[in-house]
Amino acid sequence: MSAHISATEGSVLPPPNLAIELINVRKNFGKTEIIRGANLHITQGQRHALIGPNGAGKSTLFNLISGRFPLDSGDILLNGTSIAGSKPHQINRRGLSRSFQITNIFHRLSVFENVRCALLWSLGYGYSFWHRLNGLKDVNERAEKVLEEIGLQARRNIEAGLLSYAEQRALEIGITIAGGAEVILLDEPTAGMSRSEAEAAVELIRKVTIGKTLLMVEHDMNVIFDLADRVAVLVYGEIIACDTPDAIRSNQQVQQAYLGSAAQSENSV
Numbered sequence: 001m002s003a004h005i006s007a008t009e010g011s012v013l014p015p016p017n018l019a020i021e022l023i024n025v026r027k028n029f030g031k032t033e034i035i036r037g038a039n040l041h042i043t044q045g046q047r048h049a050l051i052g053p054n055g056a057g058k059s060t061l062f063n064l065i066s067g068r069f070p071l072d073s074g075d076i077l078l079n080g081t082s083i084a085g086s087k088p089h090q091i092n093r094r095g096l097s098r099s100f101q102i103t104n105i106f107h108r109l110s111v112f113e114n115v116r117c118a119l120l121w122s123l124g125y126g127y128s129f130w131h132r133l134n135g136l137k138d139v140n141e142r143a144e145k146v147l148e149e150i151g152l153q154a155r156r157n158i159e160a161g162l163l164s165y166a167e168q169r170a171l172e173i174g175i176t177i178a179g180g181a182e183v184i185l186l187d188e189p190t191a192g193m194s195r196s197e198a199e200a201a202v203e204l205i206r207k208v209t210i211g212k213t214l215l216m217v218e219h220d221m222n223v224i225f226d227l228a229d230r231v232a233v234l235v236y237g238e239i240i241a242c243d244t245p246d247a248i249r250s251n252q253q254v255q256q257a258y259l260g261s262a263a264q265s266e267n268s269v
C-alpha cells in the first residue's frame with residue numbers, strides 16, 4: 001500500500017492500519033456475477049456499516065470475507081495478510097469472527113454452554129472434546145465474563161431456545177465475541193427488533209466492540225447513525241461509496257441507487 005500526501009503540503013502520512021482490505025473481489029454463482037470487483041478498506045478500530053438494496057450481495061460478501069465461499073478472483077487481506085483460500089476456522093483463529101442473519105445458536109444447550117462451546121471452537125477444540133472439559137477453569141471464567149458482558153448471566157442455565165428473540169440475538173453476539181476476535185462481522189444484528197430492543201442492541205454492540213473493528217450489515221438508519229464511523233454502500237456487487245454517515249446520506253449516487261426501492265421503510269436505507 002502506498003503512503004498518501006496530507007493536506008499540509010509536503011508532509012506524507014503513514015498509511016492507516018487496515019483490518020480488512022477487499023481488492024477487486026469477484027464472485028459468480030453459475031454465470032451470474034454477484035460480486036463484481038468490490039474494493040473496500042476498513043481501518044482497524046473503526047465501526048463500518050455495509051448497506052445496499054436487497055440482493056446487492058451483502059451476505060455473499062460476508063461469506064467471502066469469513067471464508068464460507070471461495071473467491072473467484074481478487075484478494076482479501078486481514079490485518080495486512082491475505083486470507084483468500086483460507087477456511088472459516090483458520091480465518092477465525094486469525095482474529096475474525098462473524099454472526100449470521102439467521103440465529104446460529106444451539107437451542108437445546110444452555111445459554112452458558114452455547115458461549116462455552118463457541119469459545120472452545122475458537123480455541124480449536126471440537127464439540128466432542130468440549131464434553132470432557134467441564135473443569136477447564138479459564139474457559140469457564142471467560143464464558144462467565146461474556147455472559148456478564150451480554151447481560152445474560154441470570155439466564156445462564158436455561159435452554160437457549162427458551163430465550164426471547166432479542167436475548168437470542170444478544171447471545172449470538174456473545175457467541176461471536178467469545179473467542180476474543182479483534183475483527184467482528186455482524187449480519188443484521190437488529191433485524192426484527194422493536195425500537196427499544198434495537199437501542200439496547202446498539203449499546204451492547206458499542207460496548208463489546210470498543211477498540212475492535214466492526215463491519216455490520218444494517219438497514220436501520222437510526223442504528224447506523226448511532227454506531228457507524230463509516231458506511232460502505234454495495235450496489236449490484238460493487239462498493240459505490242464509503243464515507244461518514246452524513247456524507248453517505250447526502251451522496252447523490254447513493255440516493256439514486258436506492259430510488260425505486262419502494263419496500264424500504266422511512267427509517268431504512
Ligand SMILES: Nc1ncnc2c1ncn2[C@@H]1O[C@H](COP(=O)(O)OP(=O)(O)OP(=O)(O)O)[C@@H](O)[C@H]1O
Nearest residue numbers: 029030034052053054055056057058059060061101
Ligand atoms: N449460494 C448461492 N447460490 C446461488 N445464488 C446465490 C447464493 N447466495 C446468494 N445468491 C444470490 O446472490 C445474490 C445476492 O444475494 P445476497 O444474499 O448476498 O444479497 P444481500 O445483499 O445480502 O440481500 P438481502 O439484503 O436481501 O439479505 C442474490 O441474487 C442471491 O439470490
